[in-house]
Amino acid sequence: MTDTATVYRNAIVFDGRADAPVQSAFAVRGDRILAVGTEAEVHAAAGEGAAVVDLGGAFVMPGVIEAHAHLAMFGHAQGKVQLRDCTSVAQIQQRLLEARAMNPDATVIEGVSWLFDALPDGVTQPTGAMIDEVIDDIPVFLDANDLHSTWVNTAALRAAGIDRDTVDPIGGQVVRDDDGEATGFLLETAAMDLLADYLDGIRTEEEVDGHLELAFGAYLAAGVTGAADMGMTEQSMAALRRRLDRDGRLPFPVTAHWWLSSTGDPAADLAQVERAVQLRDELDATGTPWLKVVGVKFILDGVIDACTAAMVRPYADGSNADPIWSREAATPVAIAADRAGLQLAMHAIGDAASALAVDLVEACERANGTDIARRPRIEHLESVAPETVARMRAHGIAASMQPVHCDPAILDNWMAMLGDQRAEDGFPWNWFRDVDVPVALGTDAPTAPHEALHNLFIAMTGRSSIDRALPPYHPERAFTAAQALAAATSGAAHVGAIDDAYGRIAPGFFANVAVLDINPLSAPTDDLLTGAVLLTLVHGEVAYRRP
Template sequence: MPDTALLNALIVLPDQSRLQGAIGITEGRVSILGSDAVVRGHCGPDTTIIDLNGACVLPGFIDSHLHLLMAAQYLSNIGLRDARSLTEVVGRVAAFADAHPDRAWLIGHEWSYGYPDLPETGFDCALIDAVVPDRPVFLASGMAHAAWANSAALQAAGIDASTPDPEGGEIVRRPDGTPSGWLKEEAAKLVQACVPPMSAEQRRTGMMLALKDIARCGITRVESAAYDEELLPLLSELERAGELTCRIGMMSEMRPPAFSEDRLAEIRSLRAQYNTSFLRLDGIKFFLDGVLESHTGYMPRGYADRPDETGTLIWDPALYRTAVSEALRAGFPVWTHAIGSGAIKLALDAYAAEPDASKKLRPRVEHVEIPDADDIPRFAEIGAIASLQPVMVASSDEWMGMEGVWAQRVRPEDLPCAFPMRSLLNAGAAMAFGTDWPIVSLSPLRGIRKAVLRRSLEGGPALVPEQAITVREAVEACTSGGAWACLREDSEGCIATGRPADFTILAADPEQTPVECLHELPVLMTVVEGRIVYRNTQTQGSGD
């Protein structure tokens, strides 16, 4: 007898056919699929019956790349992603400082490069000093791969005119040589190391807000892309209390400059301690480069707007290849952040050097924004996963003033391979979608729309429309593709009897919804292991 029966549903089956019928759920798993009459026939007096009124039941959305700790920080500190001007950014800092006189440090997240009132001199600590002169302020930007700090924060980190640029980073300086407060790539870590950790209360509050947003967007599993290890005890506590409302896989960074046996031992210990169907330390992540927007993605042939610049390569190639081999031989899946063409090629070279382990563990290239054309077939040959974030295709929806900036960085002859979703699928590559939240918005539906239309919500020209994919292909990258990418295709990613009842329930079939409106398609319900973790009481869009 099912514990729960979902009736009058349009169910997406593993072969992508649709079943107009019902699902029976017993002890968190799908126990029966069939017509309403068949499922009703198995129900008893204690079965909870829910009429879905024709809603579409999909396998639960899997966000294959986000940042949980950053999300908790974003939601409990100064959120800046939707600020429309530098004046607004500074105003939010001032307001937060007034509202939180007890905070020793003031932390903000996700400012942009494109504010219309940004001075030609760029981000200067004096602008923040004018509103908060007496406490350190540190504003990080995952999009920019940079940070902006006030004078108190620079002083706390011991940064002055004599401080050298760290390897792989830049302390932006004024004409007189003094630090401006604008810190690129590894330089941001000089101040970040001084930021006190979130209190237990702040961490829990932020995490509960993050879990609420994840459930609201129909997401049943997230894969968190490093820097989150301090959350593991809290997440384990939430799991034991039955408060963990999505499944979580987490990566640990292998830090440059070289492979470390001590670090591998730490990761092994975390895997042994956190290894359940809801919470697991999944593997090891490497960072090879930055982002194109700040000219830090590794582009060996140069940037279109700065031909003499090739970006940043964080690891020595030989040391990186050795570290990847050690990680794969130790049995850990590997992710590599690789945005520029040179970084993507190096990641694939490292994976190809371990062919048996790569076929088994499916190492991933994260972002894959601009590969060389001859590297696209290598994903399928190696067994590597192409992990993309389609919301990035039209980033002006996410970051102020970024319209066209990404394309300006890419040489015209390379542009046809921009976010090459169609080429990857045509070449037989396995592809998974994530968001990179909170760097961008969380809704998978927003990303699905971008993958199909390749343009912003406001319209305008599409970015390389030849690389567009279908709604079905995009949904698969958010469901079965995500399950394959995290080695969980045997339990997640499709709706079938015996599998965990992880569902995203939408107001309509996304394949029958106008593509322009996909981001507005309401998530009605999110179900994780048979438990309803979100129910839409307002029938509104899936949010951001």
């Protein structure tokens, strides 16, 4: 990499801070930002002989940091049968038939992103028989939009070894009929754990490497220059390390949170923390900035659409769900991870789960002291009590949220499952802002579209990026453009504890930059849905240029 500076001029430069004035130029030397300011100031800092790039008045911002990613899963999902736009079981069946016709020699079919709203009126759960009607000779696995349940046919149940004698894993359920036979619908850890051996076994290393390649490429084209992978597994870690060993770098930096499963065995639970520490230390010893294990990920509950999120009060149908991790099981694991310097990231969608998440942080403070520079974070926070928000502020717990999960086009079932005032009190982004809880915005792709500009559109409007004719969901809670941009860049860096080098266009920071053809600070918000990324820089190098 050359020591000659490059000046990027004739631009509108948002430096990552919501309250900072925009500038007109910035300069890069090597992999770092050299200067930002007026063109005269930047040229003076760059010195004689600097290269000059005229950006033609384009908008410049720090590269988006995807605060909640699943890289390998996202890349894999791009090759699955896409079902998010299907509005009926018949459409899903037709989509599967089309996929089979395109690949008649397929030995398995995988689909993704079906919505509960596609089920017939009065039907709350799909069955394998619905798939068997069109494909019954090869396994079919269909991940729900939220990836917290999987709908399979009878052949898939056989392939995965699931039958009437299969024991439900902790935090999961194999849905069964009145005779005790599996129906073809698996919830939470039943979907994640019982299918893993079979599905992981049919994927080659080359395929997993290809999934990562697809994910990196899609994110770079969306202006993303870093990601917090919120569910790192052995298979994904191995693929990332293969890429790192091959190229000496990744397409952009990745911070990993090690996936924790509640096993029912305290020693096995703690062994997962030990594995995360081992991987962290191995990677840190190499000095690489491209891949780091920084934390652990608890899945404390499920999702509201499937009535598996842990709520204080029952759902509209009278059901409720316990947390996936019990307090007794989670507390020693959280304390061990915290003591080891690993960040706690806790999936909590229901109000009971988010209260438990704060309890775990309090337990860490009691056990390990309050002088540790911890930055715990709670993911999602779709239904949360005001007192939990206040407790988060008191304990320095950040809110990592995904506006794309609040798209009105996918909220009908979500609201119906709650059925009361809680359906109107969801996604209370303003509650966190009002008390200065640190906020990061991400997408959680593939549970939602990955495009950063679409995510910003929903954050700024409460409107649907899928069907703009729909009324917004509580637009009074929306972010301003500057707030949303900051939460997706410097906010995500702060919540991820990488804000000493990422998330801003400022001297000394890594030159991770996105150049857009629209100005989100002043353009009509609808333009975000048609706007494009022109250029993406990662560590000072062009990682994507719009064709």
